[in-house]
Amino acid sequence: MICVAVQGCRGGTGASSIVAGLAQALVNAGERVLCIDLDPHNLLRLHFNHDWRDGHGWANAVNNGQTWHTAAFALGSHLHFLPYGHSDIDVTPTNILHGDDWRQRLKELDEDAYRWVLLDLPASSCAQDHFPADVTLTVVHADPACHALLAKRQFQENDYLLINHFAPSSLLQNDLYTLWQAQYSDCLLPWAIHQDEAMFEALAHKRSVTAYRSDCLAAQGIRNLAAWLLARHEEAA
Amino acid sequence: MDAEKSFNSAVQNKLKKYDEDISSLLENSDLTEFDYRNLAQLDRLKAIGTRWPLLAELTLSQREPFA
Numbered sequence: 001m002i003c004v005a006v007q008g009c010r011g012g013t014g015a016s017s018i019v020a021g022l023a024q025a026l027v028n029a030g031e032r033v034l035c036i037d038l039d040p041h042n043l044l045r046l047h048f049n050h051d052w053r054d055g056h057g058w059a060n061a062v063n064n065g066q067t068w069h070t071a072a073f074a075l076g077s078h079l080h081f082l083p084y085g086h087s088d089i090d091v092t093p094t095n096i097l098h099g100d101d102w103r104q105r106l107k108e109l110d111e112d113a114y115r116w117v118l119l120d121l122p123a124s125s126c127a128q129d130h131f132p133a134d135v136t137l138t139v140v141h142a143d144p145a146c147h148a149l150l151a152k153r154q155f156q157e158n159d160y161l162l163i164n165h166f167a168p169s170s171l172l173q174n175d176l177y178t179l180w181q182a183q184y185s186d187c188l189l190p191w192a193i194h195q196d197e198a199m200f201e202a203l204a205h206k207r208s209v210t211a212y213r214s215d216c217l218a219a220q221g222i223r224n225l226a227a228w229l230l231a232r233h234e235e236a237a
Numbered sequence: 238m239d240a241e242k243s244f245n246s247a248v249q250n251k252l253k254k255y256d257e258d259i260s261s262l263l264e265n266s267d268l269t270e271f272d273y274r275n276l277a278q279l280d281r282l283k284a285i286g287t288r289w290p291l292l293a294e295l296t297l298s299q300r301e302p303f304a
Contacts, residue, residue, distance in 0.1 A: 144291050151295045175285040179292060182282060183299075 002116050002233050003106060005133035008123035009146045009153075013139040014164045017199055018222060019120040020047030020208035025219075025226035026116055027078045028210070034072070034114040035081040038102075039122040045083040048075050049206045057085015068105055080114070103132040116229075135229065137162050142173040142180070142192075150180075155187050162225065165199075166192035189228070193221035 006022075008015040016039065023033045037044035042057060056071040072082045106117060121131060136159045140146040150161075161184055167173050180188050196218035202209040210219045263271050286293035 144289075147292060148295060151299050172289065175289060175292070178278075178281055179285055179296070182278070183296070 001106070001109065001111055001114055002135070002229075003119065003133040004116065004229065005119040005121055005131045005136045007121035007131075007136065007138055009138050009140040009149050011123040013123065013141055013146070014193075014199065015123065015139040016044045016120050017047065017203065017209060018137075018139055018162070018164060018193070018225070019044060019118050021202075021210040021219065021222040022226055022229075023079055023081070023116075023118055024208040024210035025223050026229075027076070028214075029226060029230060030078075031116055031230075032078045032114045033080070033116045033118060034109070035079070035118045035120065037082065037084040037120045039120055040084055041122070042084040042086065044120045045073075045081060046206055047203060047208045048073070048079075048081050050081075050083065054083075055086030057083035060085040069109070099132045134158060135160065135232075137189075137225075139164050141165050142170075142176040144172075144176075147176055147179075150184070155184070159187055161188045163189075163192035165195045167195045189225070191221060191224050193218050193225075 004022075006015050006019045016037075019035055023035045026033050035044060035048075036058065040059070045054075045057075046052070050073065058068045058071055061071050062068050069082060071085060072080050074080050102119075109117075119131065119133065136156075138153075138159065139162050140150065142163055161180070163177065163180075166177070177192065194217040196209070196216050198213040198216040199209050199218045202212035205212055209216065210222055213219055259273050259275075263269060263273060286296065
């Protein structure tokens with residue numbers, strides 16, 4: 001089981017959309033995938049055609065003393081997703097995102113049930129709270145705010161930067177891309193996901209961009225990501 | 238002027254590490270002392286520092302990887 005954590009450098013970078021698209025791209029490649037939404041905004045489920053009013057999720061289950069994975073939903077035989085859920089309690093328990101808890105929880109899963117576990121982490125603008133994962137992807141926009149936040153960040157082994165909503169016609173974005181290639185050469189993924197209206201349309205259709213428009217630029221970028229992950233872990237195996 | 242100088246030297250230091258293919262080639266050819274510089278890339282980074290003051294300031298404030 002390979003665990004991939006995806007986290008926005010700040011809010012609104014499109015990390016959940018990438019998780020949903022990546023899950024679909026991996027399923028299309030014949031892989032078995034579980035997506036877990038660890039973001040209290042509870043939006044990942046909307047990419048999987050989930051009912052807005054359905055409040056079930058792992059956070060409620062944990063709060064109610066139930067097993068955390070009882071609220072998982074299946075989307076075909078290869079893709080399962082676990083929403084965060086709506087909680088009656090307004091305050092999120094402080095330990096609910098504790099990395100060690102999740103390491104333990106993931107161990108409870110049947111090793112053969114999924115090859116990939118994708119975690120949609122809440123955006124972090126502070127120094128990285130490192131989450132136990134085989135690969136951590138930080139999603140950034142090529143803008144000065146992300147550049148400033150990245151300057152404070154410590155990168156560890158298996159941490160990678162992925163540029164989303166990249167507009168090649170923008171001078172500033174191109175300059176930042178060039179600068180990041182020099183500054184973060186060890187962790188910047190060698191392609192960007194291009195700015196593409198289909199990314200937003202997909203959510204409006206309650207689907208992942210890979211399922212909504214598999215031929216669009218953004219879906220192509222996400223397929224590159226899936227192929228890179230598959231190649232990386234085949235090499236490791 | 239001093240800030241511009243520091244930015245340029247920070248960029249130059251980084252570029253020596255950046256071109257891994259060239260570095261490997263030079264190492265394999267026993268030319269480790271060869272002072273390789275990617276001038277086009279260097280010029281581009283200098284221009285970026287001049288164009289966007291915040292980017293230059295942040296780059297200078299980071300000890301790594303421009304140390």
